Amino acid sequence: MASRRVRFTFEPELVTEPVIYRVGHLYDVVTNIRMADVDERVGWVILELSGEPAEIDRAIAWAEQQGVRVDPLAGDVVEG
């Protein structure tokens, strides 16, 4: 069992889609939301995904296919 803390960012057209609900049903991962905000331009959710590492990878790949941007919690760590 592993866990990964990530930030999902949704474009406006995805804000009304139950993406996180579907991630939890399509893949054997537990989704645990800790912080979120949504406005008319963008929505973001900070959550923890728990499960087998390969299953977490598949869940993230699927979310990205739906148009969600998935980033590590720390943001971009490659600095100039």
Next chain:
Amino acid sequence: MSFDRALRCRECGREYPLAPIFSCEFCFGPLEVAYDYEAMRGRITRESIAAGPATLWRYADLLPCDAAYRVDIGTGFTPLQRADRLAEAVGLRTLWLKNDTVNPTWSFKDRVVSVAIARARQFGFEAIACASTGNLANSVCAHAARSGMEVYVFIPDDLEHGKVVGSAVYHPTLVMVDGTYDDVNRLCTELSQSYPWAFVNINVRPYYAEGSRTLGFEVAEQLGWRAPGACVVPMASGSLFTKIRKGFSEFAELGLIEEPATRMFGAQASGCSPITTAHQAGTLNFVPQKPDTIARSLAIGNPADGYYALKTMQETGGGAEMATDEEIVEGIKLLAETEGIFSETAGGVTVACLRKLVESGAISPEEETVAFITGAGLKTVEAVSGDVADPLRVPARTEVFSEALAERRRAAAEPAGAGAR
């Protein structure tokens, strides 16, 4: 002595012991160092600071590390110089430049790394690491070399040779990662959890970020113990922007300056402008971007402190601007030609945005302004190399030189568009 007291979540306020951690276990919000200002008051005075060394260690009591662990390569207390010629060019009455190009590895990153490496040593780490395309890697490698620590630097595999050499000369373990920037981000975040290393901007980020406050401290001290009317600051993660303002606020809290009314303005490249774009749209929620700009030192598409930078603009009545690649090059040249400072692309962003902020009226001509120049131009010569003064090519004969000089002067005197440069 340090007056650091705890780590505190910037979102929910929960506190944690001082440790190499960066996010709150409850809400996953970012952690920030909390200080005992009550104990500081009266013990940190203008006189005690002024009696310190001419480096950032004059503010040692305000930093979140025991100064006994410092690795001092001479960072900080860089010049704050009045810039009358640039002020006139952009339409300001009083402009100051905080020239951080003269730090030991030629960028402001020496400030944050100084604090990160001291704290890492204090925690007992024997190795330090980072992921970087330039300035940060140079600074981490230099500090590690000076201290004798092991150092691991992760870079994308398409990095220009010159930037690789700028770190490789210090003989670190250099890791070129085959993949995109996102892949490097992901890899380093994972490695920070599995290797016993101090990743300067991941697991020791709360301490690392505090080093940027010294820019605020220095500006206030160098202005004669007061804060300026406005600041223009380049933004990548947004951390530097928020910490300069925090530096002013802390000085006020300690009674060293009056309560600051400084308006904070951020500068980004158009090709990577998540914070400026959000500000212009009137929201605190930025949309991450894929960077495409010559200002690679600012190319952070998903800025960790973007939200806090936007809040700082809101709270101070400041704002944000962005500059195209062409405007960035013009900014670099304008700074060099008016003030004799050769800046890397981030400085071009700052100067270009400063000009636009004054043109738009966001900064008034009467507002005393400080612009932060954070890295030296020799790091990014390719940005301007095709667009600078052409040499006069002459044989070693006086009469040929005089003739060529006269010709150059004639050409320069012709109206724009009437002849070649």
